[in-house]
Amino acid sequence: MARLWRFQETIDTDVLAPGFYMKAPLEELADHCLEAIRPEFASSVRPGDVVMAGENMGVGSSREQAAEVLKHLGVSAVIARSFAGIFYRNAINLGLPALTLPADLDLPSECVDGAEISFEFDQSRLTLTEFDISIECEPIPSFLKAMIDDGGLVPHLEKRFSTETVS
Amino acid sequence: MTTLAQKLIADASATPSAKIGDVVVCAVDLAMIHDSGGPRRVKPILERLGRDVWNPERVAVVTDHYVPVESDETKAIQELTRAWVANQEISNFYDQQGICHVVLPERGHLKPGMFCVGGDSHSPTGGAFGAYMFGIGATEMAGVLATGEIWIKVPETVFIHWSGHLNPLVTAKDMMLATCGKIGMGGGRYQAVQYAGDAIHDLNMQERMTMSNMAAELGGQAGLIAPDETTIAYLQSVGADVPENWQDYQIEQPDLNGEVINFDAAALSPQIAAPHSPENADDAEAFKNTPLDVAYIGACTGAKYTDLKAAAFVLAHKKIASHVTLKVAPASLRDQERAKDEGLMQILQDAGAEFLPNSCGICAGYGRDRLLENQVCISSTARNFKGRMGAPSSQVYLASPYTVAASAIAGTMIDPRDVMEA
Numbered sequence: 001m002a003r004l005w006r007f008q009e010t011i012d013t014d015v016l017a018p019g020f021y022m023k024a025p026l027e028e029l030a031d032h033c034l035e036a037i038r039p040e041f042a043s044s045v046r047p048g049d050v051v052m053a054g055e056n057m058g059v060g061s062s063r064e065q066a067a068e069v070l071k072h073l074g075v076s077a078v079i080a081r082s083f084a085g086i087f088y089r090n091a092i093n094l095g096l097p098a099l100t101l102p103a104d105l106d107l108p109s110e111c112v113d114g115a116e117i118s119f120e121f122d123q124s125r126l127t128l129t130e131f132d133i134s135i136e137c138e139p140i141p142s143f144l145k146a147m148i149d150d151g152g153l154v155p156h157l158e159k160r161f162s163t164e165t166v167s
Numbered sequence: 168m169t170t171l172a173q174k175l176i177a178d179a180s181a182t183p184s185a186k187i188g189d190v191v192v193c194a195v196d197l198a199m200i201h202d203s204g205g206p207r208r209v210k211p212i213l214e215r216l217g218r219d220v221w222n223p224e225r226v227a228v229v230t231d232h233y234v235p236v237e238s239d240e241t242k243a244i245q246e247l248t249r250a251w252v253a254n255q256e257i258s259n260f261y262d263q264q265g266i267c268h269v270v271l272p273e274r275g276h277l278k279p280g281m282f283c284v285g286g287d288s289h290s291p292t293g294g295a296f297g298a299y300m301f302g303i304g305a306t307e308m309a310g311v312l313a314t315g316e317i318w319i320k321v322p323e324t325v326f327i328h329w330s331g332h333l334n335p336l337v338t339a340k341d342m343m344l345a346t347c348g349k350i351g352m353g354g355g356r357y358q359a360v361q362y363a364g365d366a367i368h369d370l371n372m373q374e375r376m377t378m379s380n381m382a383a384e385l386g387g388q389a390g391l392i393a394p395d396e397t398t399i400a401y402l403q404s405v406g407a408d409v410p411e412n413w414q415d416y417q418i419e420q421p422d423l424n425g426e427v428i429n430f431d432a433a434a435l436s437p438q439i440a441a442p443h444s445p446e447n448a449d450d451a452e453a454f455k456n457t458p459l460d461v462a463y464i465g466a467c468t469g470a471k472y473t474d475l476k477a478a479a480f481v482l483a484h485k486k487i488a489s490h491v492t493l494k495v496a497p498a499s500l501r502d503q504e505r506a507k508d509e510g511l512m513q514i515l516q517d518a519g520a521e522f523l524p525n526s527c528g529i530c531a532g533y534g535r536d537r538l539l540e541n542q543v544c545i546s547s548t549a550r551n552f553k554g555r556m557g558a559p560s561s562q563v564y565l566a567s568p569y570t571v572a573a574s575a576i577a578g579t580m581i582d583p584r585d586v587m588e589a
Contacts, residue, residue, distance in 0.1 A: 013288075015552070036554040056386060059386065063203070093304060153310050154309070161218075
């Protein structure tokens with residue numbers, strides 16, 4: 001069963017992808033993801049887990065490894081009150097769903113760190129499975145959703161270039 | 168009435184009506200990449216796409232993050248960078264000449280009216296020249312290099328309006344820390360930030376670059392300043408052609424559009440921001456007597472020629488406190504040479520400074536030179552996130568070069584006006 005990783009503090013790019021390991025291969029960098037604030041994250045996160053953060057998720061550097069390590073570790077979506085602009089674009093470009101919570105939404109008290117969840121990308125919906133409570137995120141604009149459906153910007157461009165070659 | 172941001176995007180996208188909220192595709196005039204997010208990341212993607220860069224003349228490459236080379240890994244990164252630049256026939260290559268955001272303008276690459284992207288979050292620095300410039304990640308950059316275009320949502324403009332005039336020993340850095348303190352790191356909402364008002368147009372170009380640079384810390388996409396005679400004089404000084412239509416971009420109407428946040432420059436005191444966020448800013452006086460181990464003058468934000476001159480002004484005929492280490496990493500080779508010619512480097516050295524290469528240095532936290540466990544640093548850089556500049560237990564306070572230099576002398580944090588009056 002997938003779980004929710006809920007963060008109260010602001011998550012910056014430097015705790016997601018620490019500078020000192022930026023020269024290392026992605027697998028090694030991913031081992032240090034969030035270690036400054038949640039040392040057990042990289043070793044405990046499982047494919048399908050969802051990361052939920054507060055305001056300005058991914059603030060800081062342009063390093064896309066900040067989103068890439070989460071995808072590498074199997075995180076299926078990042079949900080936040082708001083995103084830093086570059087991180088948001090990077091996540092979408094890498095095919096990692098980034099969803100914003102509605103501004104007026106009060107999160108249910110059951111939405112805690114470690115909660116069992118399921119996530120449906122097509123519906124932008126997170127479900128707390130133990131309580132059968134659903135949280136509807138803001139829908140992703142359709143042209144960005146198409147990019148995520150293709151697997152990110154690179155496969156999206158491959159598709160476009162192959163059409164251009166044909167025509 | 169359109170904003171400067173709308174005008175720049177309308178021109179780049181050939182959609183004269185560019186309305187706020189519209190998604191448009193823009194042609195890119197200049198794409199800048201560096202050794203970390205650049206060739207080593209975009210080369211495999213371009214190969215997968217079967218494309219070369221769309222126009223080598225519109226690409227600039229700078230090595231600044233893995234400088235100096237200190238391991239086999241970083242040596243390989245630099246060799247890959249050089250080989251790729253040669254292979255793609257890119258002539259705008261600045262190898263170990265300084266930090267990308269400072270090297271681009273000093274080589275005349277940024278002008279009013281341009282639409283640019285950079286593979287680095289401090290790319291809004293280019294906005295100081297009346298260009299729309301913003302940072303993107305490596306995959307998106309590969310897309311730009313393959314196609315020459317990028318999508319953008321036409322932003323609102325958040326005006327940061329500074330009336331009045333700054334007092335001596337108060338700088339653009341203090342203006343930005345005060346702004347971060349007031350509206351927070353998300354205050355820019357990924358919209359276009361535009362700086363306006365008398366105090367902005369008083370600033371020289373490198374001080375304006377500090378304003379635009381730290382639009383990143385406000386969460387803005389761009390950090391624009393309308394071009395004026397100072398902009399044009401700078402372009403001429405670096406031998407760049409002045410666009411004939413530059414006055415078309417003299418658009419600054421904070422009372423007509425968007426959100427306006429007002430500041431009085433005359434009332435501003437030197438600022439310090441406490442760990443671990445630039446928004447923890449307050450008057451330097453509030454941090455008086457806070458002990459420190461390291462004083463750092465570095466980065467695109469805080470080690471340009473103007474910043475070195477400010478530090479030297481405070482440090483002339485003085486010595487740093489015996490328990491303090493002062494490290495200076497001039498932001499570009501050209502700025503360092505100019506400072507040397509004017510005797511500023513000698514002043515810094517005589518005061519007890521150690522020099523680091525012309526690169527991102529400790530600010531990026533990529534290399535061997537890092538803060539140690541529990542070290543307290545006062546720094547002229549832009550970011551004091553936990554662990555960014557070294558050990559997670561290290562503490563970074565942000566301030567202007569004046570304040571960093573004065574604190575190095577005092578051995579504790581201090582308002583630079585206290586040192587200069589003493």
